[in-house]
Amino acid sequence: MTAPAASNLFEGLFPFHPREDHWPKENFLTESFAYLLRTDKAVLNCWLSRLLGRTVKTTTCEIDTRPSVHDVVTGTSFYPDLWLHGYISRHEPFDVLCEHKWESHCNPIQLARYSKEADSREPPARLVFVGATHKHKDDAAKYLPGGAGMCFLWEDVYEALDKLDHKSQILKEFLDFMKNHGLSRAKPLTIESMRGFLHGSELLEDLSHLANRLNDNFSWDIIPKRFHAERYIDDRFGRIGIRFETPDWRPALTIGFLFDGSNHRVQFLNPEKGIDLLLRIEAEPRNTKNIQPVLDVLASKRRMLLKTAASALLKGEPGNGNAYSVLIVRCCLGDLIERAKTANDQLAATQKMLNAWLKILFDDGKLESAFRKCKLDSA
DSSP states (O other), rough: OOOTTTOOOHHHHTTTTTTTBBBHHHHHHHHHHHHHHHHHHHHHHHHHHHHHTTTOOEEEEEEEEOOOOTTTTTTTTEEEEEEEEEETTTTTEEEEEEEEEESSOOHHHHHHHHHHHHHSSSSEEEEEESSHHHHHHHHHHHTTTTSSEEEEHHHHHHHHHHHHHHHOOHHHHHHHHHHHHSSSOOOOOOOHHHHHHTOOOOOHHHHHHHHHHHHHHOOOOTTTTTGSSSSEEEEEEEEEEEEEGGGGGGGEEEEEEEEEETTTTTTOOOOOOOOEEEEEEEEGGGGGGTHHHHHHHHHHHHHHTTTSSSSEEESTTTTOOTTTEEEEEEEEEHHTTTTTTTTHHHHHHHHHHHHHHHHHHHTHHHHHHHHTTOSSSOO
């Protein structure tokens, strides 16, 4: 996540979670959205107009989060994320059950229960699904065939609310929060913009948006758990990416985008196409004086890395001039995304490449074993 913005309520509250190792991001997003619906009539009318397929200007609406719904057949209860119910006019009721996803996967059993509950009401309720990724939306559509539910992305929510002519301050902050965390519609990167950046144009906001989407939309479970102790979006040293930091950097890992090679002391792979995609394992030089076992393992993995990466340099090798870089793997981002037609295609191609490199490094456990031998195991 990015550092909280002092003027943004949502960014300020987002890092706080009720207990260690439990971060209910979807609940936070739902509660934030519900707060807007309760307090901003324009937001409520805008979103209900989208859900009900007609212009809504005045409503009486109850807005409940995590309501308990009892299933008389199974004798159990379940809890939709959001329930909107009330009257558009004095005699025109509406009833909408909503399920939201950010990081977790679609649950077909859960959606089937919600669909059954919606159909059982008189008149039948609408069932609405909102997800963060196109996979969420596609899966939900598959689990709710034949128009059993309406499926949206959070970027659809963003787009609808962003079109409001008069935005309250709290709505502006919520939209900024969504944008910062990759929940708005992204515009595709272009080779022209990346090439132009090297000569002074602006690209950093797009890279930050992409880094947040990588962080929030994928699990990165291939990276050993100890690296997740401190995970955040890092915008320093000429790079923007996801930082996985262990105590005392033993070691740290960054995956993302290198837009200035001066601190890392490397040259861009293809300046004509702009910046590089980056994976970097780094450690304090004082802790890497005797890491030959680590370098041996990395050297043995280099052949596989170079099947997709354009460069994989180890500590001390020519071209790798930064003493903190135990390993720096790169490919030209322009080469990777030039055939991707949309921002989501670019996101998928980027994640696929990074995940392939990470699997080579960590899947067999040999690198972690070498880190332990060299006291780079956070112990």
